[in-house]
Amino acid sequence: MTGNKDHGADEALYVKSVVDASPQPGDSVADLASAALASHMDALNRLSGVGSDTANVARIYDYYLGGKDNFEVDRTVAEEVLAKNPDVRDSALANREFLGRVVHYLVSEAGVRQFIDLGSGLPTQENVHQVAQAAAADARIVYVDNDPVVLTHARAMLATNQNTLAVGADLRDPWKIVHEVRALIDFTQPIAVLAFAVLHFLSDEQAYGVVNTLVGACPPGSYLAVSHVLDTAEAQTGRAIYARRSANAGLVLRSPAEIGEFFAGLELVHPELERSPGNAPELVHLSQWRNEEDSTVVRDRFMLCGVARKLEP
Numbered sequence: 170m171t172g173n174k175d176h177g178a179d180e181a182l183y184v185k186s187v188v189d190a191s192p193q194p195g196d197s198v199a200d201l202a203s204a205a206l207a208s209h210m211d212a213l214n215r216l217s218g219v220g221s222d223t224a225n226v227a228r229i230y231d232y233y234l235g236g237k238d239n240f241e242v243d244r245t246v247a248e249e250v251l252a253k254n255p256d257v258r259d260s261a262l263a264n265r266e267f268l269g270r271v272v273h274y275l276v277s278e279a280g281v282r283q284f285i286d287l288g289s290g291l292p293t294q295e296n297v298h299q300v301a302q303a304a305a306a307d308a309r310i311v312y313v314d315n316d317p318v319v320l321t322h323a324r325a326m327l328a329t330n331q332n333t334l335a336v337g338a339d340l341r342d343p344w345k346i347v348h349e350v351r352a353l354i355d356f357t358q359p360i361a362v363l364a365f366a367v368l369h370f371l372s373d374e375q376a377y378g379v380v381n382t383l384v385g386a387c388p389p390g391s392y393l394a395v396s397h398v399l400d401t402a403e404a405q406t407g408r409a410i411y412a413r414r415s416a417n418a419g420l421v422l423r424s425p426a427e428i429g430e431f432f433a434g435l436e437l438v439h440p441e442l443e444r445s446p447g448n449a450p451e452l453v454h455l456s457q458w459r460n461e462e463d464s465t466v467v468r469d470r471f472m473l474c475g476v477a478r479k480l481e482p
């Protein structure tokens with residue numbers, strides 16, 4: 170990553186790559202496809218500010234999800250992880266399904282209309298604004314990520330949507346986020362802070378810092394939703410692969426108690442749809458959170474999640 174680099178010139182190159190892909194007389198379909206892909210990936214590569222020899226966590230995750238916005242270096246790392254833990258792909262898919270259920274719950278049942286999605290990732294199917302605005306057209310969503318490729322894709326996707334914004338900011342600078350999201354977010358009204366599959370890329374100080382700052386700035390009636398990789402032997406193997414392959418962010422694995430700390434002082438939403446008497450709300454695996462499918466079948470073993478409400482002081 171290149172920190173404060175101005176990406177304007179590279180964004181222009183990205184746009185040019187799309188224009189350059191226009192067919193010319195005599196081009197075969199295969200020529201066109203290969204030229205377009207090479208040009209597109211080259212422009213994305215420049216935009217990302219990293220060489221294609223650096224694996225990138227947004228693109229590795231895109232590969233787990235079956236996306237196409239990734240390079241060979243990302244696929245190599247992802248395949249190495251999948252060879253050791255094939256279930257990682259199920260966890261990534263379960264994470265997106267969890268995201269969909271949470272956003273739908275927050276709009277339809279909790280009445281939330283404002284979302285800040287921290288570490289939003291490359292756009293995929295059923296992004297937060299699509300789920301939220303399908304349930305309430307006036308829902309406002311700010312995506313936050315520090316990856317220029319993620320931001321370029323997000324801005325292209327959101328160009329015609331007045332109720333969305335993509336902000337380039339690092340979660341290690343939470344006050345910048347509070348400042349920048351004000352363009353769309355009203356801090357006097359309930360807000361949902363979403364941190365899906367991102368806090369495990371931050372140290373304790375950074376991860377608890379960004380959550381406490383953001384939730385602290387939100388009014389009572391706001392929500393925090395988190396999904397986080399658990400500290401297991403399998404995840405330690407994945408962390409070692411990311412570190413050995415010098416991915417652009419390392420994994421910080423946490424225990425259930427440490428993940429629970431993100432919700433300190435908040436009231437957990439009960440994860441069971443049909444509450445068993447006497448069962449206190451707790452953190453659960455992704456597929457167990459308010460899922461109409463049989464929640465005793467845990468498809469994902471690598472992550473824990475929770476959703477909680479900020480109470481009146």
Ligand SMILES: C[S@@+](CC[C@H](N)C(=O)[O-])C[C@H]1O[C@@H](n2cnc3c(N)ncnc32)[C@H](O)[C@@H]1O
Binds near residue numbers: 291
């Ligand atoms: C694994 S993806 C998760 C995407 C999405 N939240 C989801 O759950 O499907 C993690 C995202 O967090 C972003 N990210 C990692 N560290 C970050 C940081 N310090 N500041 C902002 N974004 C960060 C990455 O660029 C990537 O897009």
